[in-house]
Amino acid sequence: xxxxxxxxxxxxxxxxxxxxxxxxxxxxxxxxxxxxxxxxxxxxxxxxxxxxxxxxxxxxxxxxxxxxxxxxxxxxxxxxxxxxxxxxxxxxxxxxxxxxxxxxxxxxxxx
Amino acid sequence: xxxxxxxxxxxxxxxxxxxxxxxxxxxxxxxxxxxxxxxxxxxxxxxxxxxxxxxxxxxxxxxxxxxxxxxxxxxxxxxxxxxxxxxxxxxxxxxxxxxxxxxxxxxxxxxxxxxxxxxx
Numbered sequence: 001x002x003x004x005x006x007x008x009x010x011x012x013x014x015x016x017x018x019x020x021x022x023x024x025x026x027x028x029x030x031x032x033x034x035x036x037x038x039x040x041x042x043x044x045x046x047x048x049x050x051x052x053x054x055x056x057x058x059x060x061x062x063x064x065x066x067x068x069x070x071x072x073x074x075x076x077x078x079x080x081x082x083x084x085x086x087x088x089x090x091x092x093x094x095x096x097x098x099x100x101x102x103x104x105x106x107x108x109x110x111x
Numbered sequence: 112x113x114x115x116x117x118x119x120x121x122x123x124x125x126x127x128x129x130x131x132x133x134x135x136x137x138x139x140x141x142x143x144x145x146x147x148x149x150x151x152x153x154x155x156x157x158x159x160x161x162x163x164x165x166x167x168x169x170x171x172x173x174x175x176x177x178x179x180x181x182x183x184x185x186x187x188x189x190x191x192x193x194x195x196x197x198x199x200x201x202x203x204x205x206x207x208x209x210x211x212x213x214x215x216x217x218x219x220x221x222x223x224x225x226x227x228x229x230x231x
Binding site for chain 1 (some may be wrong): 144203223224225
């Protein structure tokens with residue numbers, strides 16, 4: 001079955017630091033890949049997505065590239081802000097139109 | 112538009128009690144989902160629905176039932192609550208992809224704010 005393995009947290013960074021959160025997946029077929037973000041006390045929001053190999057998803061300064069050869073979809077941001085503090089989830093959507101989530105990575109950005 | 116709403120926001124139950132969680136969406140989405148979120152485990156799919164009157168099991172369906180009598184509502188029921196069902200429950204909805212292609216799987220899911228359930 002499908003699975004997503006995500007870098008364990010928590011991750012604590014200073015403002016303006018570079019962020020990488022690793023995500024690898026196992027899936028049959030050609031899944032679409034997503035990063036969702038959950039701010040404290042809220043539901044999940046889609047941050048970015050990629051639907052085929054070599055696609056790059058981007059939003060709010062975050063980027064992730066769909067790497068089929070390494071089955072990875074790592075999240076990066078060049079300069080994090082305090083407002084980026086949240087839990088980040090990597091997910092994939094397979095042919096059954098269901099999302100499989102990673103365990104989530106808590107990010108805290110200090111001023 | 113309110114998006115996806117969930118009621119209640121919090122609930123405490125005793126073992127063996129029953130309750131129903133309500134999810135409502137005003138985006139005319141075909142698909143609706145119920146997940147549970149537990150520490151260190153991400154979100155796991157309980158049940159889902161691809162249209163009014165249809166439901167299907169997800170990854171962790173045991174102990175839960177669902178109904179989709181109206182397109183905009185998706186109910187999650189616990190008939191006899193157990194401490195293992197203490198969790199945060201999230202509802203989500205999405206549009207159906209066009210073209211009928213099985214491969215068209217990239218449908219963004221819109222999430223509600225969650226219901227925190229404690230079973231004592």
